[in-house]
Amino acid sequence: MNHFPLMPILLPSLAGMVMLLPPLAARVRAQRWLAGGVLAALVGVAGLLLHHAANQPQIYALGGWQPPFGIMLLVDRLTALMLAVTAVLAFCACVYSAGKEDGEGPFFYPLYMFQVMGINGAFLTGDIFNLFVFFEVLLISSYALLVHGGGKEKTRAGFQYVTLNLLGSAFFLIALGTLYGTLGSLNMADMAAKVGLLSPAEQAIAKAGGLLLLLVFGLKSALLPLQFWLPHTYAAAPAPVAALFAIMTKVGVYAIYRVFGGIFGSDAGALAHLATPWIWSLAVATIVIGALGTYAAPSLRLLTANMVIVSVGTLLLAFVIDGGQHLSAGLYYLLHSTVTTGALFLIADQIRLQRGTTQDRLVSSKQMRPTGVLGALFVVGAIAAIGLPPLSGFIGKTLLLHSTHRFAEQVWVWPALLLSSFIALIAFSRAGTTLFWQGSAKRSAKAKTRPTQILAIVILLSVTPVLTLFADPIVAYSNGAAKDIRQSMQIVQQTIQEDRSSTHASP
């Protein structure tokens, strides 16, 4: 059996445990090298999985227990794409953290490893209770990482974040209980096969369970009425952690894709496209609120956090446009927006360090030292995030605009996307002029910048031109990934059928 699908979970979890043992426990430098090595290895593993999954989805039965009773991991093109973007982002954020963030507390790298393990596990699993467990793994490490280093701002944001997510977990369990009570299975593909066979009375209960799941994933991904926690949490988090958090909302979005595209997808009979009417209005409203937030944000980090909200709205909108036929555009935009917002959090942190007491607040203060590199990075990041040509944000948004064909959809999608880009353009131009050009004649003291930090930002930002140059093969791949949401469910169902018939035949 090919054991590669397990690696993205196994490697960081082993590394995290080794870091807690005495030989490495007190040596941050060694932990740093181990973390960097493991994350670089994860980039390699993700590349291999991208290659393998292109031919056929891989099913990995943990412990050899066959689905639907055993827990299985599923690697299709969608999973592989998510793993790849996580690995790149985590590697860059780890490089950035070297030397600064990791010195502020003893457990930075072990927590970081467990967080990466949780994110990878959530992407890999094909079992919905296992998804809950991995959500908890990534959440509990994110709680600790968020308050890493301490301080009033972090503690305040931390308590609210923890409370909200614990509430979310309770509702997650209730939703799982409801679905297990009606469907009698927790394997996603098996659930998808059984949803269509429910009696009308059971359908109502399953519908309630499904919509509760939308509530939970909406909370994780910051869909409109549940997005209030996000801006100040992300703005309070240490920079490399905030950059890593850029993928966390996407975990929620990914879960919505899997559950409402796979389980309650087009094969679900009366419950097909259960969440679509909800997501339509809420996604548009999320984009509007996020765009207004970027305009009102008093600091660069809050501005970037609001860009995360805009991107979540856009990604969920891509899921429902034209019945989900054009999700590939959304997946392309997902790759782009994750990397860009991650980079912008790191850039905001660099600017904050250079400006002394004013930090990254958008007020004029002492002139920053001329830092051509930082300015250039900011311009590239801003252009990519807004969606101006020639970078990948432009291509992603054009693909999305192109995918709407019906007038009733165009009326909502076009203004939302175009106006939000326009507002973001104003917000970023204002932020850039205030931060870099306005200021008194006095120069602020130059803060030390580590070359590794600039290197991390450059690597992250260089993904955008790559996405632009190789847009055609990437869109082709993400097209397959979008189809895989439904196809891999069918493939798993076939495997289960074959398995059942073979066990019936053998005795």
Place this chain on the structure above:
Amino acid sequence: MELVFAFCVGVLTSCGVYLTLRGRTFTVVVGLTLLSYAANLFLFASGRLVINAAPILGQSEQIADPLPQALVLTAIVIGFAMTAFAIILAMRARTDLGNDHVDGNPPTIENEMRRKERRP
């Protein structure tokens, strides 16, 4: 039995939701605990309620679904760890921010009322 069980879950959930909406960290943590109890009981009931049934084949006449029991066990462990973390964080917030309000600063009306109380 089902009615009593459903009633218990309902009462626990409503108390939990009410307490989590309060403004002080202690009541919020108690509310979260009640809510996680409710979720665990609910999850347990998803395998249907039966009496005198073992979750193992051949041990008793009736059999209970073992899966929800395993799920509840996992959920209890996770919920326990999370509650412990929330309590520690609440205590940290109390020392860092100087009060136990969830927003870090109690609303001004409350301050006003306290000032009035102090005045004879």
